[in-house]
Amino acid sequence: MSDFSIGDIAKQSGIPASTIRYYERIGLLPTAKRINGKRVYDETVLAQLSVIMLAKTMGFHIEEIQTLLHGFPATQPASERWQALAPNKLEIIDQQIRQLETMRYRLQQTLACDCHTLEQCAQVNPR
């Protein structure tokens, strides 16, 4: 266990090598050890990538992920970090869900409407 190339990590994680390099460049990942100039990893980087991916699936931006990873004393528990990140993230997500539900409703309306023109649709669905 140890000594994976960036290609290996890319395959295992499903994240393109170019993206892994990019994450290192911007400091999301630590600078990898080099052998003959080439990056060499052990499996801990997979866990680090998992954290990044999790945060991304939760809708955090890269800058927020930076804070999450490096903006706290090492002893600070995970939940406190998440809480500190975006105090109103839940509300933001709820708002986005409501927005999509509005979209959905309007789409259903127009798919079944009997407006002759698009302008009529717009009148029926005012902003």
Next chain:
Amino acid sequence: MSDFSIGDIAKQSGIPASTIRYYERIGLLPTAKRINGKRVYDETVLAQLSVIMLAKTMGFHIEEIQTLLHGFPATQPASERWQALAPNKLEIIDQQIRQLETMRYRLQQTLACDCHTLEQCAQVNPR
């Protein structure tokens, strides 16, 4: 009724003049009549802008809106146009809603978790 400047239309619609010019430039709006080189509108442009805004609130891209507006014979009823646009738009929206609900769930989990490290959070919430 008639003879509005682009500034008037911007105020009435809430859409920046720069955006209105942009829409004209890319063909979303017809080329406006000019008087002394300046755009002059009547109120029909407000209805056209309403259609654009409605389509945007429904999640359509500009290229799709182009099709919606100009990709059909003039006699084609509105509902058929909407239907032709993105046959699976409803499913796409539903998928986005589900994605956000997953986000929401994960966020709630991590906000209340007792993981010591972020890596543990990632393990509990696998991709």
Next chain:
DNA sequence: CTACTACTTAAAGTGAACTTCAAGTCAAGG
């Protein structure tokens, strides 16, 4: 005449998160 305001244009800039490119290095296989 001079400000001032609102408008005109083409072209360049913005932001986010990558991706692609050009040019080069390195080790292994034949």
Next chain:
DNA sequence: CCTTGACTTGAAGTTCACTTTAAGTAGTAG
């Protein structure tokens, strides 16, 4: 020795929907 494949770097390109900028024009108020 030569080719192949995977890697390296910094820089530039991509996407989308605008926004901003620079330089200029036209009408109006004082």
